[in-house]
Amino acid sequence: MRAQGDERRFIQALILLAAALHKRWKMGSVTHRNFHKAAAYLDTLPGQYGGVDLVALRAGVWAALNAEGQRPQIARART
Structure with missing residues (x-):
């Protein structure tokens, strides 16, 4: 089973944000290619x-x- 459409784009975005x-944290890279x-x-x-x-x-x-030492949180969507 493979994700498609919006679900696939959502998963890809999460993977790239994690990368x-x-x-940044492990290699000190200041480029933002994966973020973009x-x-x-x-x-x-x-x-x-x-x-x-x-x-x-x-x-x-x-x-x-x-910002050094800052960690993002996954914000839950408001329903």
Whole structure:
């Protein structure tokens, strides 16, 4: 079984956000290539998807990439 459509883009965005954080925290990389790839997927999705507030998640990851010691939280979508 393979994810398709919005579900696939959602999963790909989450993987790329995790990769961006990993590269920053473990390798000290200050490039944001994976973040920008994830943002392209997030741009195709609504602000809330799969029970996650994607707007808050994106902002949290961006802040964590640019501030030492900051960790993003997965914000639950409001219902």
